[in-house]
Amino acid sequence: MSTELELKQYFETCVDRVDTVIDYFLPPASTESRLQEGMRYATLNGGKRFRPVLVYATAEALGADPLKANHAACAVELVHSYSLVHDDLPAMDDDELRRGKPTCHVAFDEATAILVGDALQSLAYEVLATESSNPAHHLDAVCRLNMITTLAEASGTMGMAAGQAIDLASEGLSIDLQQLQNLHSMKTGKLIRASVRLGALSAGCKDPSLLLQLDDFATNIGIAFQVQDDILDVTGDTKIIGKKSGADAALNKATYPSLLGLQGAQEKASELHQKALMALESLDHKAAPLRSLSNYVVTRTY
Amino acid sequence: MSTELELKQYFETCVDRVDTVIDYFLPPASTESRLQEGMRYATLNGGKRFRPVLVYATAEALGADPLKANHAACAVELVHSYSLVHDDLPAMDDDELRRGKPTCHVAFDEATAILVGDALQSLAYEVLATESSNPAHHLDAVCRLNMITTLAEASGTMGMAAGQAIDLASEGLSIDLQQLQNLHSMKTGKLIRASVRLGALSAGCKDPSLLLQLDDFATNIGIAFQVQDDILDVTGDTKIIGKKSGADAALNKATYPSLLGLQGAQEKASELHQKALMALESLDHKAAPLRSLSNYVVTRTY
Numbered sequence: 001m002s003t004e005l006e007l008k009q010y011f012e013t014c015v016d017r018v019d020t021v022i023d024y025f026l027p028p029a030s031t032e033s034r035l036q037e038g039m040r041y042a043t044l045n046g047g048k049r050f051r052p053v054l055v056y057a058t059a060e061a062l063g064a065d066p067l068k069a070n071h072a073a074c075a076v077e078l079v080h081s082y083s084l085v086h087d088d089l090p091a092m093d094d095d096e097l098r099r100g101k102p103t104c105h106v107a108f109d110e111a112t113a114i115l116v117g118d119a120l121q122s123l124a125y126e127v128l129a130t131e132s133s134n135p136a137h138h139l140d141a142v143c144r145l146n147m148i149t150t151l152a153e154a155s156g157t158m159g160m161a162a163g164q165a166i167d168l169a170s171e172g173l174s175i176d177l178q179q180l181q182n183l184h185s186m187k188t189g190k191l192i193r194a195s196v197r198l199g200a201l202s203a204g205c206k207d208p209s210l211l212l213q214l215d216d217f218a219t220n221i222g223i224a225f226q227v228q229d230d231i232l233d234v235t236g237d238t239k240i241i242g243k244k245s246g247a248d249a250a251l252n253k254a255t256y257p258s259l260l261g262l263q264g265a266q267e268k269a270s271e272l273h274q275k276a277l278m279a280l281e282s283l284d285h286k287a288a289p290l291r292s293l294s295n296y297v298v299t300r301t302y
Numbered sequence: 303m304s305t306e307l308e309l310k311q312y313f314e315t316c317v318d319r320v321d322t323v324i325d326y327f328l329p330p331a332s333t334e335s336r337l338q339e340g341m342r343y344a345t346l347n348g349g350k351r352f353r354p355v356l357v358y359a360t361a362e363a364l365g366a367d368p369l370k371a372n373h374a375a376c377a378v379e380l381v382h383s384y385s386l387v388h389d390d391l392p393a394m395d396d397d398e399l400r401r402g403k404p405t406c407h408v409a410f411d412e413a414t415a416i417l418v419g420d421a422l423q424s425l426a427y428e429v430l431a432t433e434s435s436n437p438a439h440h441l442d443a444v445c446r447l448n449m450i451t452t453l454a455e456a457s458g459t460m461g462m463a464a465g466q467a468i469d470l471a472s473e474g475l476s477i478d479l480q481q482l483q484n485l486h487s488m489k490t491g492k493l494i495r496a497s498v499r500l501g502a503l504s505a506g507c508k509d510p511s512l513l514l515q516l517d518d519f520a521t522n523i524g525i526a527f528q529v530q531d532d533i534l535d536v537t538g539d540t541k542i543i544g545k546k547s548g549a550d551a552a553l554n555k556a557t558y559p560s561l562l563g564l565q566g567a568q569e570k571a572s573e574l575h576q577k578a579l580m581a582l583e584s585l586d587h588k589a590a591p592l593r594s595l596s597n598y599v600v601t602r603t604y
Contacts (some may be wrong), residue, residue, distance in 0.1 A: 011453075025458040027460070032601045033464070033467065034467060034471065035458060035459060035463065035464055035467040039459065063468045082420075083420075086416055086417075086420060089413075089416065091411070091412035091413045091416060092413050092416065098312070110393035111391075111393045111394050111467075111470050112389055114391065114393060114394065114416065115388075115463045115466055115467050117420070117466070118384075118385075118388060118419070118420075118423065118457075118458075118463050119424050119457075119458045119459045119463040121420065122423065122453075122454045122457040122458040122463070123458050123459065125450055125454045126450075126451060126454035126455060126458065128450075129447045129450040129451045129454065140443075141442075141443035141444045141447050144443075145431045145443050145446055145447060146445055148427055148428075148430075148431040149428060149431045149432070150429045151424075152424045152425070152428035152431065153428060155420075155421075155424040156420075156421045156424040156425050156428065157329040157337060157338060157341065157421045157425065158329070161417045161420050161421040161424070162337055162421070164417055165335065165336060165337040165413075165414065165417050168413050169336065190590070213337070218387070238473060291517065
């Protein structure tokens with residue numbers, strides 16, 4: 001997978017696949033239930049599906065049929081979506097635009113947005129606990145429990161929720177590179193690591209040293225993802241990135257470009273990409289999509 | 303267990319037990335982390351622990367060591383607590399007082415309260431997925447997955463979150479008894495049913511007809527619980543019930559007393575209690591705490 005076109009096609013295949021699974025598990029669209037409508041609005045919205053693609057690509061890199069990772073890919077996207085809905089709330093980041101559309105609380109109302117997030121989170125665990133309807137994709141009970149633990153740990157007080165709390169607490173404060181890295185490791189890094197781990201678990205991987213290498217890979221692309229996000233906030237086009245550019249600077253938020261300069265941030269991203277590739281050295285050609293994803297992280301324009 | 307004193311002691315034992323488990327699973331108190339402080343504030347707050355007591359009493363009724371239900375009791379209370387924190391938010395019920403103390407968003411802030419709820423929810427699933435540290439209380443992986451499914455179904459779009467959405471949507475509207483019952487069956491009934499089911503699963507129960515009888519019991523006390531809540535909102539003392547009495551009438555909410563009259567509501571509660579007892583007919587003296595709980599539901603004064 002050396003060309004941009006091939007990666008684009010790979011993304012499209014994964015997006016179609018995970019969207020079908022998300023659609024299957026979501027409650028049916030109902031004009032009578034704002035909650036159900038809101039859940040669909042917040043998830044089936046043309047998102048990049050970066051985390052599900054990571055789940056699938058990891059399962060494939062380990063030689064598994066990627067369809068075995070369907071539930072994992074769906075669950076991690078449900079958690080990611082719930083976190084976006086809650087992060088966008090007025091009491092949090094107060095964002096009105098997400099993926100180029102009004103945020104959930106703007107399109108519906110705040111109460112609905114809170115409940116949409118809550119219900120998406122519980123659905124994620126329900127999906128992981130559910131056995132695949134296709135016997136060829138069955139995962140044993142212990143494996144499914146490991147996935148639930150992985151996702152819950154990445155979401156809670158040692159992960160995403162804690163990261164968002166630190167982010168809010170440090171708004172307007174001057175923080176250094178180490179603190180910024182710690183914040184993002186919690187806020188976005190843990191869920192990216194969980195995505196890779198979920199892919200590996202879906203593939204039945206139990207090799208501790210391989211799991212550690214994959215963790216290392218995920219840690220590096222997790223940071224790179226955030227560095228690139230910060231870079232795009234400076235250089236990106238509002239129309240393309242789907243949210244207002246320059247928003248971080250306006251909020252006086254510490255970012256990689258503000259701490260390292262734009263060129264310094266770009267060098268950092270490239271260095272993280274190299275480290276990520278090194279972590280995959282022991283894997284064969286089946287890891288091509290995973291390698292391309294690392295490249296995508298630091299070259300993407302939205 | 304025929305006296306009020308015995309039930310009081312039973313409650314105290316269960317409260318001590320579940321509070322120890324909750325304390326064990328919560329992140330340590332930290333003055334540096336408002337999130338962690340908020341999670342403790344929202345859970346270790348002298349709550350009645352009605353749902354954990356139900357979990358323990360059900361496990362006991364089926365002849366199991368109640369300690370086998372520790373994780374289930376903890377998880378259901380974490381979900382209940384998260385729902386209270388979110389329900390109290392300004393965008394939802396906008397309550398300032400809970401269990402006689404300022405609500406979480408008043409004591410901390412709205413963003414923290416949203417994240418506290420989110421993190422409590424993920425912790426609940428982490429707790430259910432975790433094997434007991436005591437080998438005598440181990441539950442097999444399939445049993446733990448069933449518990450996760452049970453809790454997630456009760457919390458999400460077919461349960462608690464949906465009930466709260468319907469509740470908000472019907473504020474100020476005139477709804478009939480059937481709609482009120484449906485609303486409460488979702489909003490509080492499902493989690494009460496899940497508590498009983500979790501207790502039964504902790505006890506290793508796989509007998510479908512027994513599980514159905516227990517469901518029937520739980521459905522009846524679930525409705526009775528809400529009827530009594532509505533009665534207390536009319537007759538209760540703000541100091542004793544720990545929240546403002548008359549709040550429902552002020553909000554023009556449909557309640558059992560507003561639809562049936564106060565006496566009608568009291569008769570309804572008593573009738574539900576009788577039905578609940580009938581559902582337990584096949585169980586022996588070990589179900590005494592469960593029977594007392596049904597009585598408690600319709601006689602409690604707070």
